[in-house]
Amino acid sequence: MITTDIGIWIGxxxxxxVFSFLYKDNKxxxxxxxxxxxxxxxxxxxxxxxxxxxxxxxQLITGNYIYxxxxxxxxxLYSRFWKKYAWLMRYGIAIIIGTSTSLAVRAAPKAxxxxxxxxxMVPLLVPGDAFGTINNIIIVVFTIATILYFIFTMExxxxxxxxxxxxxxxxxxLYCALGxxxxxxxxxxxxxxxxxxxxxxxxxxxx
Amino acid sequence: xxxxxxxxILTDADPRWIYLLCLTVLSAPLIFPVGLxxxxxxxxxGFYTYIESLPEGSKVAFSWGADSMTWMEQGxxxxxxxxxxxxxxxxxxxxxxxxxxxxxxxxxxLEKVGTYGKEYGVDYVYLGYLPGKEAMFAAVAADVWGxxxxxxxxxxxxxxxxxxxxxxxxxxxxxxxxxxxxIDPVMISIRQWxxxxxxxxxxxxxxxxxxxxxxxxxxxQISGWIGSARxxxxxxxxxxxxxxxxxGMDAQxxxxxxxxxxxxxxxxxxxxxxxxxxxx
Numbered sequence: 001m002i003t004t005d006i007g008i009w010i011g012x013x014x015x016x017x018v019f020s021f022l023y024k025d026n027k028x029x030x031x032x033x034x035x036x037x038x039x040x041x042x043x044x045x046x047x048x049x050x051x052x053x054x055x056x057x058x059q060l061i062t063g064n065y066i067y068x069x070x071x072x073x074x075x076x077l078y079s080r081f082w083k084k085y086a087w088l089m090r091y092g093i094a095i096i097i098g099t100s101t102s103l104a105v106r107a108a109p110k111a112x113x114x115x116x117x118x119x120x121m122v123p124l125l126v127p128g129d130a131f132g133t134i135n136n137i138i139i140v141v142f143t144i145a146t147i148l149y150f151i152f153t154m155e156x157x158x159x160x161x162x163x164x165x166x167x168x169x170x171x172x173x174l175y176c177a178l179g180x181x182x183x184x185x186x187x188x189x190x191x192x193x194x195x196x197x198x199x200x201x202x203x204x205x206x207x
Numbered sequence: 208x209x210x211x212x213x214x215x216i217l218t219d220a221d222p223r224w225i226y227l228l229c230l231t232v233l234s235a236p237l238i239f240p241v242g243l244x245x246x247x248x249x250x251x252x253g254f255y256t257y258i259e260s261l262p263e264g265s266k267v268a269f270s271w272g273a274d275s276m277t278w279m280e281q282g283x284x285x286x287x288x289x290x291x292x293x294x295x296x297x298x299x300x301x302x303x304x305x306x307x308x309x310x311x312x313x314x315x316x317l318e319k320v321g322t323y324g325k326e327y328g329v330d331y332v333y334l335g336y337l338p339g340k341e342a343m344f345a346a347v348a349a350d351v352w353g354x355x356x357x358x359x360x361x362x363x364x365x366x367x368x369x370x371x372x373x374x375x376x377x378x379x380x381x382x383x384x385x386x387x388x389x390i391d392p393v394m395i396s397i398r399q400w401x402x403x404x405x406x407x408x409x410x411x412x413x414x415x416x417x418x419x420x421x422x423x424x425x426x427x428q429i430s431g432w433i434g435s436a437r438x439x440x441x442x443x444x445x446x447x448x449x450x451x452x453x454x455g456m457d458a459q460x461x462x463x464x465x466x467x468x469x470x471x472x473x474x475x476x477x478x479x480x481x482x483x484x485x486x487x
Contacts, residue, residue: 043307047310047336048307054335058358099342100340103341103342103345107398107399112394112397115423115426118426119425119426180418184414184415184416184418185415187436187463190233190462191414191436191459192280195279198237201237202237207237207238
């Protein structure tokens with residue numbers, strides 16, 4: 001039985017408006033698009049202002065003056081609205097980028113480079129585990145071949161032909177990886193669509 | 208209709224017919240479920256077993272990065288994991304959101320899942336939306352109280368919440384679960400939580416993202432995940448708690464078969480045309 005919940009009705013109508021784009025671009029689709037974007041932006045704004053008040057301002061008024069630096073950095077971002085003082089904005093951006101970069105850099109080399117290299121250095125032979133051996137051989141062969149495929153800066157001597165053939169193996173590895181990506185992406189997109197269909201058919205129409 | 212016309216239809220069909228077919232193929236099993244068999248894989252089983260093996264009193268940090276852009280898939284996994292955590296009486300949960308929409312989805316999911324007798328402040332706490340991306344994750348890991356201004360999502364002082372008396376940094380947690388809305392938050396979690404504090408890290412990524420995470424599981428930086436509607440459905444099966452993920456699996460399978468058929472038809476049409484010199 002069709003629902004009488006007004007919230008579900010609004011959701012269902014907006015969903016149909018969005019789906020109408022599949023036929024062709026139209027006013028209903030654009031209405032739904034602008035409504036979603038506007039509502040999302042409004043919500044994000046309110047949540048962030050609330051967070052600034054609860055986390056930042058509440059600390060500042062209790063005497064934790066270190067938060068002044070953050071407030072000052074944030075306020076400087078708005079100097080862009082005055083041409084004469086727009087250069088001050090760079091200091092606010094510098095604090096944000098500097099902090100984020102330094103936080104990322106302190107762990108990135110180990111987390112994203114060293115550990116990954118270590119993970120690729122596997123024994124070719126795993127005693128008593130045939131699948132493990134095959135798996136490790138595949139990892140080593142395709143890792144080397146794929147990296148070789150991306151060496152563009154020099155001709156690989158003494159035999160460019162051999163290098164070319166190894167590069168072709170790397171390309172096959174890339175195809176396999178891209179196929180895996182595509183399969184997962186198709187699954188994700190279908191899940192999005194199924195969720196909306198469940199909403200329309202089950203929650204709205206009550207089938 | 209000539210053979211040429213059939214070939215044209217196969218290879219150059221108006222996409223709107225394909226959309227209509229796709230909607231029909233996906234809708235039919237939702238209305239008339241078939242009940243195709245589903246095999247539980249290693250990802251769902253590993254995650255499930257780990258949570259089951261947590262001793263009483265274990266504390267779980269749950270980074271609830273729910274976002275409307277990705278909730279349709281991740282919500283399935285997040286709901287079933289939260290339900291599992293809530294159902295386990297010995298587990299304590301401290302959740303926070305790095306996305307502005309997180310609190311909405313937290314409230315909605317909690318109402319749907321229920322608390323199974325867990326008491327707020329004693330067994331679980333929600334710190335609300337904490338902005339700041341990488342800096343926020345680093346701050347929460349280093350000093351939970353400081354990062355949220357000493358208050359929870361509802362403005363209560365953490366001093367009034369008994370659970371928080373034992374929790375000050377990432378070192379105080381036994382498990383870290385993250386609901387990331389992309390690949391970057393996973394990397395941030397590895398950099399700011401897993402690597403510095405060597406805490407077991409499980410996540411609920413998008414299916415489209417999980418292929419990028421395989422190498423991180425191999426190195427142990429990620430302990431495991433459920434990364435798609437299928438794995439959420441497997442998890443529901445393990446918990447014997449059928450939900451939206453499981454009910455959508457028939458449609459998912461039909462949709463994939465539909466795509467495979469389209470790829471085959473497109474390729475057959477292309478090669479027939481090529482063999483006749485119609486297409487180079």
